[in-house]
Amino acid sequence: MADRAEELKARVAARETHLRESWVRAMEARIVQDQVKACYRGESVNHYENCRELSEKYLSMLRENRVKGYKQVDVE
Template sequence: MTEFRPSMDEYRQTIKAREEHIRESWVRAMEARIVRTELQKCYRGEGVNHLENCRELAEKYTAMIRDNKIKGYKIIDEE
């Protein structure tokens, strides 16, 4: 049996794709952190009216934490 070994170019492309994936994942996570900080400022600034005045930020943050989780590069099939 011969073992498949990727060429150096394939290896470099894999490493580059992995780094881009991780970078984009972290960027999305940091965007969610920025929205969370703005939401906290809004809550403190608006006081008792925060439920009405900060609704858009809260909905945006909720969507972002659902979609922007940091995910690993490898996908393991668990069947």
């Protein structure tokens, strides 16, 4: 019985770690979004040239840094 309890504790800890890391990546994307907004406001007319790197970084973070659940279900 103790073996099963330890396994359950380990699974819960792994799930919490996974979700925490997922949320941290999502919040990093939000910070970059705020930086893009500030750059856009500050650069006004030249924002296409001067904020390009931030915008590209934000777009890549949007693709990669989504909050994902612990279980992955294949529906195919």
